[in-house]
Amino acid sequence: MMQITDHPKVRQFAAAVCEQVRAREVHEEIKRELYAHIEDHMEAAMASGASEEEAVQKAIVAMGDPVGIGQGMHAAHRPRTEWGLLILVLLLAGTGIFMMFNVDTVYKKLENGMNGLLDKQLFFAGTGIAIMAVFWFFDYRKLRRWSELFFAAGLVLLAISPLVAIKVNGISAWIGIASLVIYVPRMAIILLIIGLSGMRPAYQLGWKEIALQFTFRGLLPVILFMQMGVYTEGVIYMAALVAVLVRMRIRWTQLVGILMAWIGLLLVTLYSSERLRDRLLSFMYAKDDPLGDGYYYTSTLKAIQDGDWWGNGFSAVNDWLSYIHTDTLLPYFIYCFGWVAGGGLIAMAVSFFYRTIKVSKKAREPFGQGLTAAIAALFMVQISWSVLMIIGLAPFTGVRLPFVSFGGTNTVTDFLLLGLLLSVYRRKDIIPRGSSSTARQATR
Amino acid sequence: MKVNKELLKGSTAVLVLTTLAKKDQYGYELIREIERQSEGVFAFKEGTLYPILHTLEAEGWVESYWQVHDGRKRKYYRITDKGKQHVKERKAEWQLFRTAVDRVIGEGGV
Incomplete structure (x- = not known):
């Protein structure tokens, strides 16, 4: 024939x-x-x-x-759009912009010298949306080839930060370029998670290679974050790494090994860093010191209680919550609009990260799977932490509610990550099976 | 007996999924199997099966993989848990529909 x-x-x-x-x-x-x-x-x-x-x-x-x-x-085999994800984000970002208008009004009443938050947040969100659109239609798979470079750039950024960055509250994490101030740990985390996703699928790795990968991807960045004193980003990064490894089907014995190594590292850091020890102690004994270290928890709880079912209304003056545009945005939202609206906002944020997990499940090839898993983990940690923090169930840090609270680097990069998620989803049915079929076989 | 085309269209997906639930199959094998099982009632143009399979895969109801069988590379389809769930729901619907129809035309005694 x-x-x-x-x-x-x-x-x-x-x-x-x-x-x-x-x-x-x-x-x-x-x-x-x-x-x-x-x-x-x-x-x-x-x-x-x-x-x-x-x-x-x-x-x-x-x-x-x-x-x-x-x-x-x-x-x-058409390009797909995850409308649910997009709509949720626009609602969250809309809430954020509305809150900046609210906060501007309050700050004016309080005459504390802070103003123009709305204009700035509008600018950040606008820039973010433009960047999101670029990443959405850009074929994310092209990033894979440069993933090692992205990873190295993330590490270098963290390493040089103490030398060049501006010091605020004892942390050297801000770099000023022209009139923009960039929050370095956040930039680094974006580079690092893109880099992570390009690694060889975890189920292909033996113990020796896992140990090597863990040193470079698990220990080095975490130590750099810790040294800078930005523990939140350290934790977010660790969650992203675990998500990538789990999505790429790491052997569970290897995962346990990695978690043990991190616990060891944490104990050593706790032993040697007074700053971290203080932070944890003040969280655990917050009730004993309601006006000192425990002030954050007492004030947020009081704001939530005072909010009641329907809140105190738009621009209700509150002079005992500090930083209502960032750190206490969520309790202040509840203070103004009550438990029902607050619950609605939290539900929106939670369904957002739930959808990000679903996107990751639908991704076709390993790089997209890893990338979306890492992004899902990042949002999950940020959202659950910022909710648990205000009711005293997580240590107080500067963690932000994505898309909602005020911030330049954060808002723009939130949208960038959304663009990557949409890009992966868009291509879920236009990537041939052939490329990943051998990989799937190996796991069966 | 020839069956109404519209009726065929809606049920083909469930037919395919049910057949795949028994074992992983490639397109040609699947068509022959459906033909055999339905004793020739479901004989459709063979090529039309592929858009259905690809749509089922986009929905996440089946997964595909290439495998060599008898010295030839074939694209196999496997039903997913989500696909099994879908079949279960459609089957329940069908049961309900069938009992209702049976009752109406059965008692009418045409």
């Missing part, structure tokens, strides 16, 4: 199907599948006595109309 592709009619048929499918990448796989089918059909026809030419004819007629098949294939 001749090669199946040597039959012009067969090739014409497959080409006519593919002509209808705009996603070029899947053409090859569709063709191979159709060829295999026609071959099977021909074999059956020839076994019952048909000549090769007759068999080709029969098989192709049995297939049906190539244009109709192609149209159906096109419908199955």
